[in-house]
Amino acid sequence: xxxxxxxxxxxxxxxxxxxxxxxxxxxxxxxxxxxxxxxxxxxxxxxxxxxx
Numbered sequence: 001x002x003x004x005x006x007x008x009x010x011x012x013x014x015x016x017x018x019x020x021x022x023x024x025x026x027x028x029x030x031x032x033x034x035x036x037x038x039x040x041x042x043x044x045x046x047x048x049x050x051x052x
Contacts, residue, residue, distance in 0.1 A: 008032055 009032070041047070 005032060005036055
């Protein structure tokens with residue numbers, strides 16, 4: 001999961017000049033953190049956390 005996260009972040013960084021990207025960067029980061037939490041929970045407990 002760590003490698004995938006780094007790949008996603010590098011993809012986000014590659015598009016830094018894109019105005020649309022700059023507008024949604026914060027939202028994207030939040031989604032990535034949510035995905036990481038979900039996968040960590042699945043790996044640890046075998047189930048996805050409740051959506052918040």
